[in-house]
Amino acid sequence: MVIQAYTVYAQSINELENKPDISYTIHLNTINNNISLNIHCYFDSDTSNYTDICFFPQPNWNQHQYLVKAIHSDTPSVHIEQFPNSLFWRVYHPPNSRVHIRYDITHDSTAFNQENMHQPLPVIFNDNYFLIENASMLTIPVSWLEDEANILKQRKIRIDWRTDSSWQYANSFGMNIKRQIISVSARDLLRSMTIGSRNQKKCTISTFTISPRQSLQIAISGAFIPQYELFANTIKHIVQSSILFWQDTTRFNYIATVIPVEMAQEDVENGVIGFSIANAFVAMMSEKRNNMNFSCKYLFAHEMLHKWINGECFPLQDFSGFGYCAAEGFTDYVARYILLQNGSITKAEYLRDMNIQIESYLQSPFKNIIADSVKKNFWNSLQIMRVPYRRGDILAHIWASEIRKHTKGKHDFATALRDIMQQHSGTAIIDQIFAKSLEPYIGRNVIDDILKYMKNGETIPIPSDMIPFARVIKAQGSADIPQFELLPESK
Numbered sequence: 310m311v312i313q314a315y316t317v318y319a320q321s322i323n324e325l326e327n328k329p330d331i332s333y334t335i336h337l338n339t340i341n342n343n344i345s346l347n348i349h350c351y352f353d354s355d356t357s358n359y360t361d362i363c364f365f366p367q368p369n370w371n372q373h374q375y376l377v378k379a380i381h382s383d384t385p386s387v388h389i390e391q392f393p394n395s396l397f398w399r400v401y402h403p404p405n406s407r408v409h410i411r412y413d414i415t416h417d418s419t420a421f422n423q424e425n426m427h428q429p430l431p432v433i434f435n436d437n438y439f440l441i442e443n444a445s446m447l448t449i450p451v452s453w454l455e456d457e458a459n460i461l462k463q464r465k466i467r468i469d470w471r472t473d474s475s476w477q478y479a480n481s482f483g484m485n486i487k488r489q490i491i492s493v494s495a496r497d498l499l500r501s502m503t504i505g506s507r508n509q510k511k512c513t514i515s516t517f518t519i520s521p522r523q524s525l526q527i528a529i530s531g532a533f534i535p536q537y538e539l540f541a542n543t544i545k546h547i548v549q550s551s552i553l554f555w556q557d558t559t560r561f562n563y564i565a566t567v568i569p570v571e572m573a574q575e576d577v578e579n580g581v582i583g584f585s586i587a588n589a590f591v592a593m594m595s596e597k598r599n600n601m602n603f604s605c606k607y608l609f610a611h612e613m614l615h616k617w618i619n620g621e622c623f624p625l626q627d628f629s630g631f632g633y634c635a636a637e638g639f640t641d642y643v644a645r646y647i648l649l650q651n652g653s654i655t656k657a658e659y660l661r662d663m664n665i666q667i668e669s670y671l672q673s674p675f676k677n678i679i680a681d682s683v684k685k686n687f688w689n690s691l692q693i694m695r696v697p698y699r700r701g702d703i704l705a706h707i708w709a710s711e712i713r714k715h716t717k718g719k720h721d722f723a724t725a726l727r728d729i730m731q732q733h734s735g736t737a738i739i740d741q742i743f744a745k746s747l748e749p750y751i752g753r754n755v756i757d758d759i760l761k762y763m764k765n766g767e768t769i770p771i772p773s774d775m776i777p778f779a780r781v782i783k784a785q786g787s788a789d790i791p792q793f794e795l796l797p798e799s800k
């Protein structure tokens with residue numbers, strides 16, 4: 310799953326000596342075994358006598374309303390009014406003054422497990438641990454969101470954590486200290502993630518250096534602490550292989566979080582759910598899990614890969630449905646490709662999963678759903694949500710096989726995709742651009758495939774040679790679901 314893409318640049322405090330544009334002081338309180346964050350926000354007003362402030366209204370509007378208690382001020386000269394049914398407030402204040410407001414963020418963690426876990430990034434609080442998207446936590450002046458230039462303008466933010474010393478924090482600005490001074494755009498601030506925990510036995514946060522400009526923070530909590538080494542090593546291996554594959558040398562800090570949740574017995578083995586925002590992912594797995602099987606590695610790789618393949622490079626509004634199929638299905642393809650290359654999974658595991666995906670695709674009652682309907686119902690049905698993943702994944706396999714033939718083995722779909730994304734770095738890749746860019750690798754224009762299968766929902770025929778180390782043992786017929794087995798020489 311991908312929520313949004315962004316990049317955050319944490320800068321050293323030296324670069325930011327002058328006054329912050331806004332600062333937050335966060336006090337942690339524990340109420341009924343749940344954490345509440347009491348947040349004090351300070352900013353300098355201009356010559357006007359009011360400032361409109363808000364929580365970023367997208368994408369988790371409902372979640373915000375659920376979390377945020379009314380905003381107050383203790384300063385007599387400051388008066389606050391909320392716009393009806395919104396997360397916008399007007400703060401009246403003397404011109405050119407320092408304005409102080411405060412509010413609480415609370416969340417009932419017991420309600421969390423009963424909610425739809427496939428909805429966008431969950432907010433989790435308990436008495437030892439919290440995980441929160443900053444969009445749900447930090448209010449900002451509305452003027453910061455006025456236009457593209459304001460949204461992307463770098464702002465200086467200060468966050469002070471006022472808690473006892475048993476607490477540790479990490480966020481996707483690459484900071485894990487009590488006073489965090491950050492240079493960040495409004496967009497990136499509100500789509501970042503913060504993790505806080507106390508009690509090392511219940512949650513462990515560690516930082517690893519990947520390269521001088523790249524770091525990884527891993528937070529593992531609850532029932533998984535005894536398996537910390539195993540989980541952390543798996544994540545590190547996947548992160549390192551992904552960076553290597555993308556030849557990425559840019560500065561970034563990544564946070565990976567693993568949380569145990571209660572799951573039905575039948576979901577213990579394969580029930581893993583992941584959420585990602587480009588510099589962070591959250592994986593939720595059964596608290597009974599004590600191994601790293603295919604499902605876990607695949608989920609970690611998929612979520613990590615959203616750092617590079619996401620709704621920002623492949624806009625989801627593409628009318629052909631290409632955006633969803635690319636952002637999710639291409640990610641699935643590359644996840645398996647990287648895991649096989651780095652030795653995390655075997656060819657047999659690869660095939661076992663592909664057979665399941667193909668079967669689920671062909672048997673889905675929504676197999677022929679049109680792109681428009683996928684877009685409308687994406688968050689309403691897990692079965693509909695899976696359709697673009699499988700369309701993108703299966704087409705990637707088919708194109709990969711053609712690409713290997715056309716380039717005489719020099720390229721695969723994964724390497725062609727990487728090249729295309731590097732050529733279009735920083736710009737959105739829509740269906741037409743993608744099809745044109747893929748032409749030199751594949752020797753034809755795939756726009757017809759995109760329109761036929763991704764947009765109009767025709768059933769994708771499964772070719773017998775779509776996996777290089779496998780052969781098909783059952784052809785696709787009216788009643789048959791094709792299945793792949795390892796070629797004898799690949800065993």
Ligand SMILES: [Zn+2]
Pocket residue numbers: 310311611612615636637640
């Ligand atoms: Zn995804």
